[in-house]
Amino acid sequence: MGTTATVLALMPGTASAEIPPNDSRGGNTSGSLSDGKLTSNVQISGDKRAPGAAPKGFATATNWTPPACWYEPRSASEFQAYVEASYDSTVNYPGQHSYAKQAVSQFRDIYKDGKYKNYNLDKASEGAFWVSVQNPDRMNELAAFSCSDLPEWVPNGTPPPFRQAITPEMLAQAAYGAIDLPATRVSLAPADNTKVNLGTWAWLDKNVFEPKSVTATLNAGGTTISATATATPASVRLKAGTQDATLHPGSGECAFNPGGGAGVPFTAGSENQTPPCGITYLRSSGNGTFPLQASVTWNASWTGSNGQGGALPSGTMEGEPQNVTVQEIQAVNR
Template structure:
């Protein structure tokens, strides 16, 4: 049985939109609102960004993680509009989306031959309608001949998706038609989510090369009831890291920096004390000989031994402050972020014999 060809035909327009032909009713809806731009219901989705991420390195090598923002309601933008397509590129790509002449395969004598031919004829007809609507919009309805007279004097701005949030429904918000902006002019104020240094900084937040939280303990291995355990993070590994998000035209960039500021300990049992009492300390200090009588600046004291093969889940959370600077001003602060790891700690109790 021959598979029906071109099921769910889709036109890819390099203006950054992907148009799915779902039926004649959809073409009618597109015709009615062609001057207002696309919507999620039209099947229009944002394209690929030209924003570049550069710089940034981590002592953790490839073992990097993403921070959890301290503000649970905050997220980097799922999409935005940016300058992407010239008049010439737009024209070429819309015209290249026109369906090619379909040639039916050799008949095999099955009912699927007729169904296949009918389907493809309808799909080609619908595809032509959709492309024609876009041609009309950029040739006569909104612009004149794709703004070819302004070639080199500006760009069409298009919706693009944050690659980390491309499946998020929020990414469908940037689905209006590409719109023209003259070179040197800002994006229209009535267009939300136009790219800006702050948008770039927020996008860079998710690209920071944060090393996985790791801690050192002294004593190492099994701990002892009522004996202080020193805890610290390696200051040579946990240093400020930065990345820069940038566009070439118009020239725009933002550098986002993360700085480790505190280590928070949760012993995993109420039968323990932390140092300091809040459990929140700086990155801690490595234990060294001669400090056994000192209270650890960052640590824990277990008051009860673990039983059998059990262990206490010692949770260590490293918090990072996030800030940004840009080519367009001083920048500002973004929500702090954190990453946690858990270490299984076994605690023993040393028995002593008292003789009369």
């Protein structure tokens, strides 16, 4: 293993980014040192998931994942504090192996009195050190370690020499990965208990199923960029839970209305009408139930602070089964 690889293996040179940030007030991040690691300066705001929460039931149409790691800037003083704290914690740790102390010393020497002098503090206003950070949602994946280059000083106005240097498009992907989408559960009428050959109306509330947006912003080391990802509900697909049913419409896919929401809420007097979105069951569920299931397709797009933008992969939020009891209509003999 070469010197660079050894240093990277033993130094906390790849930091943990909080995406979404671990801050209930709505934003990370100070870019400060925490447990020997720099947290990301990316801030997440908007309709974001709670820290550590996974988007249960959501899957993109393609095999898409948010970025596993990237490079972002640090001021000379921030980088100095990071390296010195890492050095002190390593060499002063009781029982630390000599090779670990040697590796962290080699890393420190690069920036203190080697390729760089005193962390370029005398040039602090002229540029920044670009360092790698990991997306914590993907920290256990091999891809999270692909940002393995040592930190580099980049003068102001010079493109960073890293393929995975943070861009508005990457921020948009991180923002999309943090969007909090509502669980899919359709309202039904009759609710949960219906009759054979009676149209069951299904709809989604427009106040819940509406466009959701998250903005990711980076303001660090002389770099200020941002991007907003927006997911918009497009359609809801119904599965009756049995072949003995008629879907409305026949495809089982109900488009969202121009004014929001999908389907039409049931109103008194509509009992004999065919629901624009719903199901007619053709047989009884007997002593059991039919597991009706709904899924919402969300289309996504992004806009960046650099004027760029475009589409993001669409995805589907699969709902949990909704158990529906279907009974025969009892005839009355007079």
